Amino acid sequence: MEITAAKTINQRLMLRIAVGCMFFLAGICFASWASRIASIQQSLGLSDAALGGVLFTLPVGLMLSLPFAGWVISKTGSRNILIAAVITYGVALVGLGSAQHVWQLIACLLCFGFASNTVNISVNTQAVIAEKMYDKPIMASFHGLWSLAGFAGAGIGTFMIGKNIIPQHHFILILIVMIAGVIYSSRYLDHDKNGGDSGPIFVMPDNSLIKLGIIAFCSLMCEGAMFDWSVIYFKKVILADGAWIGAGYTAFMLTMASGRFIADWFAHRFGLKRILQISGLLTATGLIIAVAFPYLYTAMAGFLLVGFGVSSVVPMVYSAAGRSKTMSPGVALAAVSTIGFIGFLVGPPVIGFIAGATGSLRYSFMLIAAMGISVAVVSTKAKL
Incomplete structure (x- = not known):
């Protein structure tokens, strides 16, 4: 034994x-x-x-x-x-x-x-x-x-x-x-045997997977916008000096990476739903701080919070999707990824459109804050 x-x-x-x-x-x-x-x-x-x-x-x-x-x-x-x-x-x-x-x-x-x-x-x-x-x-x-x-x-x-x-x-x-x-x-990967499934190439996800997809959509919309617009925000809104233009992006990336190494412990301690709720609120709070106080150190602090906020959402959503009772893990992950990735694609151009229409990048960043709040709201209603 x-x-x-x-x-x-x-x-x-x-x-x-x-x-x-x-x-x-x-x-x-x-x-x-x-x-x-x-x-x-x-x-x-x-x-x-x-x-x-x-x-x-x-x-x-x-x-x-x-x-x-x-x-x-x-x-x-x-x-x-x-x-x-x-x-x-x-x-x-x-x-x-x-x-x-x-x-x-x-x-x-x-x-x-x-x-x-x-x-x-x-x-x-x-x-x-x-x-x-x-x-x-x-x-x-x-x-x-x-x-x-x-x-x-x-x-x-x-x-x-x-x-x-x-x-x-x-x-x-x-x-x-x-x-x-x-x-x-390759010697140690799991030999999962799912062959012989004659199911269709695409299956409409059930309600629980759709909600997970919406959570991923909102979070990935935030990620995409931060990847493409954080440096521009620090250049045009914060008016940072040349050496500090990338400070916001660096702050965001540091906390996003480090947050993923501690997210599992928090999820085990407090539960998936609570972690997703807190993640959404952290994202929204960080962006509100960066918009309300457009100065170097306050914006950096805000972007640090945003990084922590988005760090655990997609991994946690993927984990939940992989435990689906109605689809195999691969199909469930593909369904959630499809919905979520749309957010990653549309986020940056939508931010640019709003900035162009309003004449202010600050206003457009409030949309990302709204996506953070949406993560918290949908997580509250989802069965996790």
Whole structure:
């Protein structure tokens, strides 16, 4: 009995490490691309407007993968799909760095976006399996590793730029790291056997999953707006000096990453519903502070709260979706991701539209505060 128990403990530990490794690989892959966008823009001679049009291919690839990923995972299991998707993700990254023409960049971005979300859904399915082996939440810590990888990828990108290493060589190195990580992790990933499911490619989510999707929509709308507009807010509203323009974004990213490493403990201690309610209120409070007091230190404090607020929402929602009683984890995650990702896409342009219509970016940031309040309200009504 003791040997069996020890074997079970070792298996769940190795699964947790393997899944965490895959989250890290996904994060460093995306951050590597983000860190070299300017280099690729310069090498292809793209204007800002042209680059904006090209970058729209990425969310197109993401959206195309949403129904496919959930369906294929429900048929074949998440392990093999995750392995294939991570390798494809890395190969597409090398393609981005090797593109000599705009059409090549567009084609690779489409594949990159498709692989990115396929990795997202399959790795979260593995995370749900790992979490079921524990008597406490662990999902947020996996997402924390993704955020940590973002910092590592940005740092490596900065080093590569400083050493004048071209994106192609930079990305080949990242691909080698990803292949090594996959070889190690593949031995310990769970062999979930979901094959033989003859269900449809898309199933309308039930009421509980729709509510989870709405919560994800509101939170990801906040995340998308903060990613795209926080630096501009500090430049145009806070009127920060050059060295401090990125301070708000840095503050937001730091607390979003660190918050994910402590969110599991809070969820275990206080429950999922309470954590989502507090998260929504923190997001709204932070943005209200940044809008009401548009000064450097108060805005930084507000953005710190926003980072804590959004840090645990998506991991917790994914964890709840993966426990759906009406759908397989892969299909449920795909359904919630579809609703949530729409918020990530529409958030930034809506903020820009409101800012243009009102002539003030401050007013548009109140919409993000309203999304934070919506997270708290919908979480209160949802059965979690």
